[in-house]
Amino acid sequence: SALFKPIRNSDPPLPSHRCTKISVVGVGNVGMAIAQTILTQDLADEIALVDSKPDKLRGEMLDLQHAAAFLPRTKITASVDYDVTAGSDLCIVTAGARQNPGESRLSLLQRNVAHFRHIIPPLAKASPDSILIIVSNPVDVLTYVAWKLSGFPVNRVLGSGTNLDSSRFRFLIADHLDVNAQDVQAFIVGEHGDSSVALWSSISVGGIPVLSFLEKQQIAYEKQTLEDIHQSVVGSAYEVIGLKGYTSWAIGYSVANLARTILRDQRKIHPVTVLARGFYGVDGGDVFLSLPALLGRNGVVAVTNVHMTDEESEKLQKSAKTILEMQSQLEL
């Protein structure tokens, strides 16, 4: 006697492609923080994990599966073979090397390009209609590399970019004003790294444009205070890595937030790494960097025309040059 008695004359089961599938490549600190946030937020029906270390991979898969009694029902699979990712709606790449002490970013880039050669082509082949989110660093150049290696249209390849930097920025402004970070609209754009640009002129809190409000009310503020806040955003990752060895929770929430916007077609604006050529006067090559982008089920739908002062736009172009310089030294 079976545990359940089937209903008579019912429709055949729905095809499995009606389920939402997310693949995460790289089950290190970052990949697992992303996977676990996606799980707890019920964003996927299936999560496929890939890594080059089979034992670590199986351990992480089992550890997540053992939480089944406390979570929404999600199929969790894992393999060193990219077949496991077949038919994904979204593929998130966090695999690769981290910077060794004293190692230049260019040398890290070259090591990670070598990894991407083994990761991106099979990933793209197994899920030709998916959207790719690149998280591995240096994220801007690696998003360009992933775009080239995947052959995907440009709307379906993006990098987590300054989505995380902007969240850190909003937290610091909110903390300074003692308000909720969700009421602070503020973007960091450009490179995810040292040359990022804080768009002070477009910051608003509860719909009030902050700088023009202060100026109109003739309330004095120190430019240095603004500079200090931006510098603490730039220093944030170094500080966390110095203290705990890596960053994980904030990048986990930040990427899960992108997954939600894309898969549920939320059409929200996120500062993420996109092909920036032709926007805000960025030129000189196919450079990828963060701009406020409208995201939906097609990936990148549009780039938002945020107001920038001349100074901000000059800084953005400088950031683009920094990335292009790195890119030009690449052998693809």
Ligand code: 6V0
């Ligand atoms: P980690 O904990 O060393 O994990 C990396 C994982 O990748 C390991 O499990 C490796 O086995 C795996 N891996 C390496 N090579 C391959 C390969 N060829 N194929 C499959 N798997 C492979 O690193 P962590 O998780 O801390 O960081 C991962 C990446 O994310 C690094 O490049 C970080 O610099 C980057 N980050 C990017 C952030 C962003 O905002 N864009 C934020 C934080 C970290």
